Amino acid sequence: MRGLCGLWLVAAVIGLASLSTNVAQAQDVKDLRGGVPPTEEVAPPVIYKEINDDKRRARNYPEQPPVIPHNIRDYPVTLNANKCLTCHTREFTAQSQAPMISITHFMDREGQTLATVTPRRYFCTQCHVTQAEAPDLVENQFVPIEEILRAFKQDGEAGEQAP
Amino acid sequence: MIRRLVLWGWRRANEIWFVLRKPSVHFSLGFLTIGGFLAGIIFWGGFNTALELTNTEAFCISCHEMRDNVYEELKTTIHFTNRSGVRATCPDCHVPHKWTDKIARKMQASKEVWGKIFGTINTREKFVGLRRELAEHEWKRLKANDSLECRNCHNFEYMDFTRQNARAAAAHSTFLAAGEKTCIDCHKGIAHHLPDMQGVPGWDASELPPLEAPDDTASDDIRRLGEAMRNLPPAVAVAAQ
Numbered sequence: 001m002r003g004l005c006g007l008w009l010v011a012a013v014i015g016l017a018s019l020s021t022n023v024a025q026a027q028d029v030k031d032l033r034g035g036v037p038p039t040e041e042v043a044p045p046v047i048y049k050e051i052n053d054d055k056r057r058a059r060n061y062p063e064q065p066p067v068i069p070h071n072i073r074d075y076p077v078t079l080n081a082n083k084c085l086t087c088h089t090r091e092f093t094a095q096s097q098a099p100m101i102s103i104t105h106f107m108d109r110e111g112q113t114l115a116t117v118t119p120r121r122y123f124c125t126q127c128h129v130t131q132a133e134a135p136d137l138v139e140n141q142f143v144p145i146e147e148i149l150r151a152f153k154q155d156g157e158a159g160e161q162a163p
Numbered sequence: 164m165i166r167r168l169v170l171w172g173w174r175r176a177n178e179i180w181f182v183l184r185k186p187s188v189h190f191s192l193g194f195l196t197i198g199g200f201l202a203g204i205i206f207w208g209g210f211n212t213a214l215e216l217t218n219t220e221a222f223c224i225s226c227h228e229m230r231d232n233v234y235e236e237l238k239t240t241i242h243f244t245n246r247s248g249v250r251a252t253c254p255d256c257h258v259p260h261k262w263t264d265k266i267a268r269k270m271q272a273s274k275e276v277w278g279k280i281f282g283t284i285n286t287r288e289k290f291v292g293l294r295r296e297l298a299e300h301e302w303k304r305l306k307a308n309d310s311l312e313c314r315n316c317h318n319f320e321y322m323d324f325t326r327q328n329a330r331a332a333a334a335h336s337t338f339l340a341a342g343e344k345t346c347i348d349c350h351k352g353i354a355h356h357l358p359d360m361q362g363v364p365g366w367d368a369s370e371l372p373p374l375e376a377p378d379d380t381a382s383d384d385i386r387r388l389g390e391a392m393r394n395l396p397p398a399v400a401v402a403a404q
Binding site for chain 2: 052053054070071073074076078079080081083085086089090091092096097098116
């Protein structure tokens, strides 16, 4: 009996300790409601319109999945049907004048090239996304390689001129 | 036995015909004409009112087959909710607006009553299993009437290509304008989820007409290769994979 009591005490102490750390963490985490109590209505964030001008955007780095320059509302990408592929599949590109899905999309995970898109590349919006004219949610610190090279070159030139 | 039945039926029919062609004895001509006129209004009006009642969304989704499947799917699409609040209800797309066409469609729809009674799609599984067939009925119907129900709202004559994006304008000013294609050829699954699209032209690339071979020998070679691959013994086929 005494042993059991001791066990309860230990459990209670551990529980209390973890509770207090949880509370401390919760204060650091900013919730999606922006600190508004659950009893009050939060003004939802603006949903920005999709860009729909069909103009290709330059990629920021070669491996970047190209972004979608058109509306894709209600485009099904399901087990039954894939609306994207009705234009971007090789066979349909002549009619649609859309860019063809790249050959990397034909390769399965063993690097074997198949006749058509592989299942692992089937879900287009996993990588490709539409664009909106909207303020950044977080600051973007990405620097493209050209800029880095340019900075190195300038540094080098400055170094040569210094002595 | 059958002869007696036929004879009995013939006699009854004769009696009814005799009554029908007898001039009225008790009712005045005024009663018969005005009464007939009023009865006509009541019956015809009643018929049309009942018909229009079956031509509402509320009627369609009074059955769980429609409410839980196709209606739920419609709810997220642009034909249900959009910036201007103009929306399409079930009969807007699935029943012609013109009276004769509407009656023809309604007669066709008696099959759907049959389906309801015998529970053809009374579970989700049954519905999903029949989705391709049901979708194909609608594609066929819209193809045959040149997408009439689409055009009740989307009138080609008043389409402003400059207000469409480049892709849409290109497709509409060529294929649609030339009458080569009709709305449903490209716009499938805009209001409901799609069935398995294998073998559907425009969705399944293998359904495209074969590319023209440069000469006969090349296509013969391809054919021979195909045959050879089909005739591989199973062990070789597995090894080749």
